[in-house]
Amino acid sequence: MNEIFVGVDLGATYIKTGCFDSNLKLLAKTSAPTQAEKDANVIIDNIAATIEQCITNAGLSITDVSAIGLGCPGPAKYKDGIIEAAPNLPTLNNVPIRQMLSGRLAGKTIVFENDANVACLGEFTTGAGKGINDMAFFTLGTGIGSGIIINGKLLTGPTGNSAELGHTIIYPNGRLCTCGQRGCAEAYASAANTAKRAVEAVTAGEKSSLKKTFDDNGEITCKDVFDHSKAGDELAKRITDETAEFLAILCVNVLHTAEPKRIVFAGGMIAAGDILLNRIKYFFDEHIWNLKAESVEICFAALGEDAGIIGAAALAKAKLK
Numbered sequence: 001m002n003e004i005f006v007g008v009d010l011g012a013t014y015i016k017t018g019c020f021d022s023n024l025k026l027l028a029k030t031s032a033p034t035q036a037e038k039d040a041n042v043i044i045d046n047i048a049a050t051i052e053q054c055i056t057n058a059g060l061s062i063t064d065v066s067a068i069g070l071g072c073p074g075p076a077k078y079k080d081g082i083i084e085a086a087p088n089l090p091t092l093n094n095v096p097i098r099q100m101l102s103g104r105l106a107g108k109t110i111v112f113e114n115d116a117n118v119a120c121l122g123e124f125t126t127g128a129g130k131g132i133n134d135m136a137f138f139t140l141g142t143g144i145g146s147g148i149i150i151n152g153k154l155l156t157g158p159t160g161n162s163a164e165l166g167h168t169i170i171y172p173n174g175r176l177c178t179c180g181q182r183g184c185a186e187a188y189a190s191a192a193n194t195a196k197r198a199v200e201a202v203t204a205g206e207k208s209s210l211k212k213t214f215d216d217n218g219e220i221t222c223k224d225v226f227d228h229s230k231a232g233d234e235l236a237k238r239i240t241d242e243t244a245e246f247l248a249i250l251c252v253n254v255l256h257t258a259e260p261k262r263i264v265f266a267g268g269m270i271a272a273g274d275i276l277l278n279r280i281k282y283f284f285d286e287h288i289w290n291l292k293a294e295s296v297e298i299c300f301a302a303l304g305e306d307a308g309i310i311g312a313a314a315l316a317k318a319k320l321k
Ligand SMILES: [Zn+2]
Pocket: 166, 167, 177, 178, 179, 180, 181, 184, 186, 187
């Protein structure tokens, strides 16, 4: 009998769901608003309804499903199926989400994992990581999520909270991070903090074409920084280079930690294209120990937004094996 796996990517804005066959071929996908401001029961009902809709769209029923994978923001008690402190899903914190969801879905097995780890597994399984055994992954958005695959397996650590490379410190006593530490890579090089550094420079009086953007829109986005960088603005080029250098340092550090054959960047920020990727590679070559320079390939992700649902389904499949 063909096994069916469901992958769920739970974000603060949308719940995305995919229904897959045993070869992880996508049969149907759905998405619905999370309604993060509502209480936990409403959100869990929304997740269950989205999953059921997806299964129906594939012409199947819940009894056909072998297992469900769920990617959630952390920190969490992954083995217990409980989110602990996700800032954008406050009502779900400390709620037994896996158990409650399973109760709404005929007691199906639900595997619970960090959202960045799940996206990493998705890229590893059918995207930019195909054909290798060892990979590191960074997703660049409001924060920096990350994952590490060693010898074909996701590195999770004893509580499932390992590979939080965005919170590795690159400047002692540097910028304050949302996690409470100072000098985290995320506090400099996420999309949100790249934009924030541009705002700080412009409001401090530095000359830049971004000043007009800020005056007109009341904000500067990360995309604005890269667009102005491409157009030759000196400040935007400097901020792009600083972000690329911070990301290159993360690459050097993860290479020395886990020996990935490929380092994959994902998230909205990679829409910048070569202006970002080529500079990351440039600064990587500047900083890396010469002996190791040729041993890793740095590239962008291949799956886009589907990485989360594919990875979650891959996780469900792996759990069943
Ligand atoms: Zn941090």
